[in-house]
Amino acid sequence: MLIKAAVFDFGGVLAEEGFKAGINEIAKKNGLDPDSLRKTAFDAVYDTGFVTGRINDRKFWKLFRQTTGISGTDAELTETVLSRFTLRSFMLETVKRLRQAGVKTYILSDQTHWIEDLNQRSGFFTLFDNVFNSYRLGRTKKDSETFDLIINSIGYDPEDMIFIDDHAAHIRRAQEKFLHTIWYTEKHMFFTAMKIFFPELDLSDLEV
Structure with missing residues (x-):
């Protein structure tokens, strides 16, 4: 991959x-x-x-x-x-399969300390190599330099990384840093895009 x-x-x-x-x-x-x-x-x-x-x-x-x-x-x-931040089971399973395939996984979120409270309830941080949260970073995805920080922290070339977000402006800033991107709008579109970037990863059962 x-x-x-x-x-x-x-x-x-x-x-x-x-x-x-x-x-x-x-x-x-x-x-x-x-x-x-x-x-x-x-x-x-x-x-x-x-x-x-x-x-x-x-x-x-x-x-x-x-x-x-x-x-x-x-x-x-x-x-x-x-109570309304309901975790998407198909997304968490996607993350698990990426990790099994040797892909490092991360969160980059404009979130407050609430994401840590949610993790206390569900323990989803264990599925990620690191969690980059604006509350701890002191900066948000509205600042394009945030992406430089994340790229340098992860340590891969941007061409070796993919960023998935539901905000077009964040996607644009990531693309300006030469990251691959998926603009999430709905489930079917997400899996269609994943097939392009991860053709050897079988996620077909999650599309239902």
């Missing part, structure tokens, strides 16, 4: 996008427009520095309540989000 390392996004790829779904539920409970609250929430995780480790979730929820007027305790709001 030509690809030596596979780098996966978390929310939207390895798992359902729990933050988006959670904010939608919070909007519903508070009688607010979900589209508007969702945009406010996504802006807030970056603007407050939550996603880059400058504040924790307690501080984030305090600021978010002040900005939006939502109700709910920190624990309630956090659980509304975390």
Whole structure:
């Protein structure tokens, strides 16, 4: 196989996008427009520095309540989000088979410390050689230099690596660094792309 390392996004790829779904539920409970609250929430995780480790979730929820007027305790709001990050079994099995084939596997995610809380529940970090998380890196995939950091840390040439993400802008930045990419939009398309990059890897049973 030509690809030596596979780098996966978390929310939207390895798992359902729990933050988006959670904010939608919070909007519903508070009688607010979900589209508007969702945009406010996504802006807030970056603007407050939550996603880059400058504040924790307690501080984030305090600021978010002040900005939006939502109700709910920190624990309630956090659980509304975390419970919706449902791991995709077909993705985890794909990761397992890649590892069995000798491919190194990694996570690169614009996530907060919540990804570590989720790992405490499910133990999925054991499937990866390393987890690069914006909360610990202090930088996000919006910064193209983040990809330089990951490439240097993994130690392979970018042409030997593939990056899977559900955001087109992140895919574009990875391509600018000469990484192979799969823009995840839906399950069937993902497996079609995987056949191109890993023709010897049988994933046909996972497509169902």
